[in-house]
Every structure is written in C-alpha cells, then in structure tokens.
Amino acid sequence: MATVSLKNLVKKYGSLEVVHAINLDVADREFVALVGPSGCGKSTTLRMIAGLEAISGGHIHIGDREVNNLPPRQRNISMVFQSYALYPHMTVAENMGFSLKIAGRSQDVIASAVADAAKTLGLEELLDRRPSQLSGGQRQRVAMGRAIVRHPDVFLFDEPLSNLDAKLRMQMRTEIKKLHAKVQSTVIYVTHDQVEAMTLADRIVIMRDGHIEQVGPPEEVFRRPATRFVAGFIGSPTMNLHDAVVGDSKLIFGNGDTLPLPAQFRDRVTAGQKVIFGLRPDDLYPTGHGIHSGEAAEVHAVEVPVSLTEPLGNETLVFAEFAGQDWISRMLNPKTLRSGDKVELSFDLSQSHLFDAQSEKSLRG
Amino acid sequence: MRGWKPAPHVLLLLPAFVVLAAVVVVPLLLSLYSSFTPFRLTRPDTIYTFIGFRNYQRLFADMEFWAAFGRTVLLLTIALNLEMVLGLFLALLVEKATRGQRLLRTIMMFPMMFSPILVGFQFKFMFNDNIGLVNNALQSLGLTDQAIPWLIDGKLAFTSILIAEVWSSTSVFAIFILAGLMAMPKEPLEAAKVDGCTPLQSFRYVTWPFIMPFAFIAMTIRSLDIARAYDIVKIMTDGGPAKRTEILWTLISRTAYSDARMGLANAMAYVAIFLSILFTVMFFRQLAKARQQIGAEW
Ligand SMILES: Nc1ncnc2c1ncn2[C@@H]1O[C@H](COP(=O)(O)OP(=O)(O)O)[C@@H](O)[C@H]1O
Ligand SMILES: [Mg+2]
Numbered sequence: 001m002a003t004v005s006l007k008n009l010v011k012k013y014g015s016l017e018v019v020h021a022i023n024l025d026v027a028d029r030e031f032v033a034l035v036g037p038s039g040c041g042k043s044t045t046l047r048m049i050a051g052l053e054a055i056s057g058g059h060i061h062i063g064d065r066e067v068n069n070l071p072p073r074q075r076n077i078s079m080v081f082q083s084y085a086l087y088p089h090m091t092v093a094e095n096m097g098f099s100l101k102i103a104g105r106s107q108d109v110i111a112s113a114v115a116d117a118a119k120t121l122g123l124e125e126l127l128d129r130r131p132s133q134l135s136g137g138q139r140q141r142v143a144m145g146r147a148i149v150r151h152p153d154v155f156l157f158d159e160p161l162s163n164l165d166a167k168l169r170m171q172m173r174t175e176i177k178k179l180h181a182k183v184q185s186t187v188i189y190v191t192h193d194q195v196e197a198m199t200l201a202d203r204i205v206i207m208r209d210g211h212i213e214q215v216g217p218p219e220e221v222f223r224r225p226a227t228r229f230v231a232g233f234i235g236s237p238t239m240n241l242h243d244a245v246v247g248d249s250k251l252i253f254g255n256g257d258t259l260p261l262p263a264q265f266r267d268r269v270t271a272g273q274k275v276i277f278g279l280r281p282d283d284l285y286p287t288g289h290g291i292h293s294g295e296a297a298e299v300h301a302v303e304v305p306v307s308l309t310e311p312l313g314n315e316t317l318v319f320a321e322f323a324g325q326d327w328i329s330r331m332l333n334p335k336t337l338r339s340g341d342k343v344e345l346s347f348d349l350s351q352s353h354l355f356d357a358q359s360e361k362s363l364r365g
Numbered sequence: 366m367r368g369w370k371p372a373p374h375v376l377l378l379l380p381a382f383v384v385l386a387a388v389v390v391v392p393l394l395l396s397l398y399s400s401f402t403p404f405r406l407t408r409p410d411t412i413y414t415f416i417g418f419r420n421y422q423r424l425f426a427d428m429e430f431w432a433a434f435g436r437t438v439l440l441l442t443i444a445l446n447l448e449m450v451l452g453l454f455l456a457l458l459v460e461k462a463t464r465g466q467r468l469l470r471t472i473m474m475f476p477m478m479f480s481p482i483l484v485g486f487q488f489k490f491m492f493n494d495n496i497g498l499v500n501n502a503l504q505s506l507g508l509t510d511q512a513i514p515w516l517i518d519g520k521l522a523f524t525s526i527l528i529a530e531v532w533s534s535t536s537v538f539a540i541f542i543l544a545g546l547m548a549m550p551k552e553p554l555e556a557a558k559v560d561g562c563t564p565l566q567s568f569r570y571v572t573w574p575f576i577m578p579f580a581f582i583a584m585t586i587r588s589l590d591i592a593r594a595y596d597i598v599k600i601m602t603d604g605g606p607a608k609r610t611e612i613l614w615t616l617i618s619r620t621a622y623s624d625a626r627m628g629l630a631n632a633m634a635y636v637a638i639f640l641s642i643l644f645t646v647m648f649f650r651q652l653a654k655a656r657q658q659i660g661a662e663w
Binding site for chain 1: 658
C-alpha cells in the first residue's frame with residue numbers, strides 16, 4: 001500500500017510538450033480517476049507512473065521512494081491495459097501467475113494465489129483456456145486477475161472498460177468497485193468516460209491538454225466546477241452553457257433576452273463583464289416537474305417554445321429555445337409535450353454557475 | 366471418334382492435365398522407374414533392364430553415399446543453427462533502429478539478390494590461399510604468417526562453404542523474424558515489464574514464443590534449400606579436396622553425368638528427396654505447434 005505523488009511532472013515528445021508540469025498527490029488506498037477527452041495526456045501520465053514512458057521533467061514518488069529512473073519491475077505496480085495485453089501463448093492460470101513465477105515464487109504459492117484471484121473474479125472454470133478462447137469480458141477479468149495476484153502497491157488502469165459493450169461495462173464497473181473495497185490498494189484509473197469516473201472514484205482529476213483543470217471528490221466537481229471546461233465535461237446531459245453580458249442586476253444574452261443576476265454572484269461581477277452562464281438540466285425544468293420538491297428560493301420562470309423532446313421513461317429531456325439558444329431541461333413525472341408547444345421553464349438560479357468569459361474560471365467564491 | 370463427346374468441364378480441364386502429365390508426372394514416374402534399372406546415358410537400351418532394388422541395395426552399402434548424406438545433414442544442421450542465431454540477432458538490431466529501418470532492411474537483403482553461383486565464385490576468390498582476400502587480410506594484420514589452405518584442407522573447405530552459405534542466406538531468417546517482431550503486439554511486452562520481467566526475461570517468455578513460428582517457416586525454407594544445395598559447393602570445391610566436401614547433390618550429379626549412371630543417380634535422388642520431405646514434415650509440425658501456442662489467427 002502506498003501513496004503516489006507527482007511533482008511538476010512533464011512529458012515531451014521531441015519538442016512537443018504533452019504533459020505540462022502537473023502536480024498530484026494520491027493518498028494511500030485512494031481511488032483516483034484521471035478523466036478528460038481523448039488526447040489530453042491521461043495515458044501518458046499513467047505510463048510515466050508505471051515507468052513505461054520516460055519522464056521529461058519533475059518527480060514521481062511511490063510511497064517514500066522516488067521512482068523517476070526505476071524500471072517498471074522495480075516499482076511494484078500492476079497495470080490493466082485497454083487492450084488487455086494478455087500473453088496469447090499462456091493459459092489463463094499462467095497469465096495470472098506469470099508475475100509470481102518471474103519473482104521466483106514456488107509452484108504452491110503461485111497456484112494458491114491464482115486460485116484466490118480466480119475465485120474473486122469468477123474465473124475458476126476458465127483457468128486452462130487460452131486468451132483466444134475467451135470473450136471480451138472474460139479477458140478483461142483475466143487482466144484484472146493478473147493485476148491483483150501480486151498485491152502491488154498501486155493499481156494502474158488505462159481505460160480498462162472501453163472495449164466492452166455498454167451492459168458489460170456497467171457490470172464490470174460494479175465489480176471494480178467491489179474489488180477495490182476488497183483489496184484496499186491505491187488505484188489510479190484513467191478513463192474518458194465521466195460516468196465511470198464519477199461512479200468509481202474517491203477523487204476525480206479532470207485533465208485537459210496536458211493540464212489538470214480540477215481535482216476533487218465527484219460531488220464537488222459536479223456541484224462546484226472550477227472552470228467552464230469541467231462544467232461542460234462532468235454531468236450528463238451536459239450543462240447548459242451560454243454567453244451573456246452582465247447588466248444592471250441581470251444577465252443579457254445575445255438576442256437581448258435576460259435573466260435576473262443570481263444572488264450569489266451579485267458582488268462578484270461588474271456591469272459590462274462578459275460571462276458564461278451555466279445551468280444543469282436538473283435545475284431547469286417545466287414548472288412543477290423539477291427535482292427539488294419545495295420550490296427553491298430563487299426560481300425564475302419563462303414561457304418558451306419546445307423544439308424537441310427525448311422521452312426516457314421516468315423522465316423526459318425537453319429541448320427548448322430561449323435567448324436564441326437551445327437549452328436542455330429535465331422533466332420528472334413527464335407529461336406529453338410536442339415540439340412547438342409552449343412550456344413554462346423554471347430556472348433555479350440558486351444552482352446556476354457563472355464563468356468569466358475570458359479566463360473561463362468560475363466566478364463563485 | 367464420332368459419337369464420343371466429353372462433358373465440357375472435362376474438355377476444358379484436359380489441356381491442363383496433359384501439360385501437367387507431360388512435364389511433371391511422366392518425368393517423375395520415368396525417373397522413379399529408371400532408379401530400378403541399370404540405366405546409363407551411354408547405353409540407352411539399359412533402361413529396359415529391370416533390376417528391382419539393386420541400385421538401392423548398392424546405395425545403402427555405399428560409404429561414399431552415406432558420407433555425402435551425413436555431410437549434407439551436418440551442413441544443414443550447422444548452417445540452420447548459425448543462420449537462426451545470426452538472423453535473430455540481426456532482426457532484433459534492425460527492429461530497434463528508429464531511423465533508416467527501411468534502408469537497413471534493404472541492405473540486409475542484398476546477399477539474397479546474388480545468384481548462388483556468383484556467391485560461390487566470390488567466396489572461392491576470397492578464400493583462395495594465394496590471392497584471396499581472407500589470407501591477405503589475416504597476414505597484413507599479422508594474425509598469421511603463412512597462407513591458410515582454406516579450400517585445400519578438407520575441414521577448412523567445409524567451413525568455407527558453410528560461411529558462404531550462411532552469408533548468403535542469414536537474411537532469410539532475419540527477414541522472417543523481423544516480420545514476426547513487427548507483427549507482434551506491443552502491449553504484452555509492456556505487461557511483461559510491469560509484471561517484473563528483465564529485458565532478457567521479456568524476450569524469453571514473450572517475444573520468443575511469438576516469433577518462433579516465423580523462425581520455423583524460415584527453417585523449413587532453408588532446410589529445403591540446403592538439402593538441395595549444389596551450386597555454391599560445385600563452384601567453390603566441386604566436392605573436393607578428395608571428396609571431403611562432397612554433398613548429396615554434387616555426388617548425384619557426378620554419378621549421373623560424369624559416370625553416366627543415371628539409374629543409380631536417380632535412386633540417390635529419391636533418397637535425397639526423402640530427406641527433404643522428412644525435414645519439411647518435421648518443421649511443419651513444429652510450426653503448427655508453435656502457431657497454436659500463440660493462438661495465431663493465420
Ligand atoms: N509516442 C508519441 N509520440 C508523439 N506524441 C505522442 C506519443 N504518444 C502520445 N502522444 C501525444 O500525446 C498526447 C497525449 O496522448 P495520450 O496520453 O495517449 O492521451 P489520452 O488522454 O487519450 O490517453 C496526444 O496528443 C498524443 O498525440
Ligand atoms: Mg489513452
């Protein structure tokens with residue numbers, strides 16, 4: 001068990017810098033998810049921690065050891081690859097026991113460790129098969145088995161579920177969570193899927209273009225996104241984000257439509273400031289169909305035309321037009337709406353976000 | 366022939382059958398038959414005398430034949446092993462090259478572009494004890510003070526032939542193994558690193574099993590090559606000195622054309638072909654096993 005700490009970690013490919021001096025401290029037994037759009041440097045960061053990629057600057061500590069120049073085999077880590085990376089010529093049992101065999105453990109130790117892992121992952125029946133005889137989900141399990149057999153200090157996952165179909169992905173997500181509760185190791189988990197990050201991690205690290213945008217528990221990055229980017233990345237459906245200019249106690253949108261300036265931002269903006277207004281679909285609902293049962297303090301209602309609806313059963317996403325833009329709202333206990341209908345939308349402004357248009361940073365305190 | 370009308374598909378295939386029969390089946394049967402006769406090129410009517418297995422009996426008691434047979438197997442064994450090791454080494458080096466790999470691959474194939482006859486002449490010149498490059502170099506460097514009789518001493522001549530053979534064909538192994546290395550998925554290697562492997566262990570447990578099938582393909586091809594080796598030996602030593610480098614096919618051609626004993630030569634040839642088939646079957650078995658091991662989809 002160990003902590004992981006990155007200090008001013010840099011990666012350059014030639015003259016191209018893809019990871020820019022990032023800092024991150026992962027606590028012992030913590031489950032941290034690195035999330036961000038593809039190409040933002042998540043895998044590169046993970047591979048530097050693993051030792052598969054040389055670092056171009058900064059420091060990496062695992063526990064109290066600086067591992068900057070140690071080869072992967074001396075870092076006591078396990079990694080699960082996106083493509084599983086199983087050894088095609090070995091059976092499932094041999095795949096899982098390989099690290100122990102290399103470490104020179106006895107046959108008995110290996111056999112019992114493999115049996116343990118197989119039991120945890122439900123692989124007992126498959127131990128004599130080769131990877132080519134397994135389904136995607138089974139290969140995924142073997143890859144995880146291979147990782148847990150050696151009781152590493154740190155588990156590294158690089159998009160382990162992205163090659164699975166949606167149903168299997170959800171199932172494996174649950175299993176990974178159970179597994180973490182059981183093995184109690186430090187985990188660094190890379191994914192481009194924010195739902196995966198939200199559901200699994202103790203803390204989420206949101207990356208963008210080789211920078212860290214925000215670090216925090218799922219609840220916090222959801223409730224209090226530090227930047228426009230995080231606000232747009234976390235949450236599904238995505239937050240409504242529209243440009244506006246601060247007027248006298250109001251926000252003026254491009255076409256002249258206005259909303260009252262939310263109370264919490266009154267002292268934080270100046271008239272004429274260009275901002276981005278953000279409101280999650282959960283906080284924008286046809287009046288009477290919102291999440292919050294008691295009407296919140298700061299609700300502003302506007303009648304707008306419906307452009308499109310997406311019924312999901314227990315709720316319906318309503319796309320409506322306001323201020324010349326499309327807004328997504330979430331309607332609970334849905335009633336039937338057709339495009340062209342007029343609907344009264346409630347804007348729960350107490351839940352709204354404002355970002356400076358220039359810096360894209362949150363204007364919240 | 367009126368009234369006999371073969372079906373169209375028979376008619377259409379007929380030319381192919383006729384050609385195949387004329388150029389493959391008939392000569393094959395004829396040569397097989399002649400190995401049961403005392404056929405001599407100088408006395409054509411001997412082909413009608415059937416003598417059963419007498420050529421074969423004679424062969425099996427013939428020390429000269431078995432010496433050539435053994436020498437061929439020896440040449441094959443040493444050359445294959447050497448080429449395997451050198452080819453593997455070359456392939457690993459070239460695969461590591463991040464720049465100019467294309468050029469290196471092309472250069473690597475140069476030896477294959479020369480006719481074996483020319484390779485024979487070239488090495489004959491290089492190993493010449495008087496004017497050869499090798500002796501001159503050795504003497505200029507002060508490594509020896511007298512000419513080494515490369516092609517005159519039996520053992521040295523065999524070694525010289527071996528060197529020429531290895532030089533000309535190591536690239537077959539290198540190319541096949543390189544193809545294997547390039548087709549290999551990189552993730553298992555990374556997994557091995559994380560699993561604690563040293564570079565040597567990664568090679569032993571991950572890389573090697575993967576490229577083994579490719580090595581076996583090269584071995585099959587090269588074993589056939591060497592089992593029918595003729596030109597390089599013919600040019601460099603012509604089986605000499607005193608038949609010390611006589612291999613199967615130099616012996617067979619000598620028996621057939623110089624001694625004009627075609628029947629006997631054909632008997633030898635069939636034994637030689639049997640040897641080739643043996644090696645092919647052996648390596649194909651290994652190949653199938655190795656392929657199954659890595660779960661190859663080709
Ligand atoms: N070997 C490489 N050479 C050059 N650029 C690379 C290399 N590997 C990755 N990159 C670049 O680094 C950036 C980050 O890549 P990566 O870490 O794989 O992103 P992701 O967040 O999708 O995992 C990308 O822009 C990618 O093009
Ligand atoms: Mg990636």
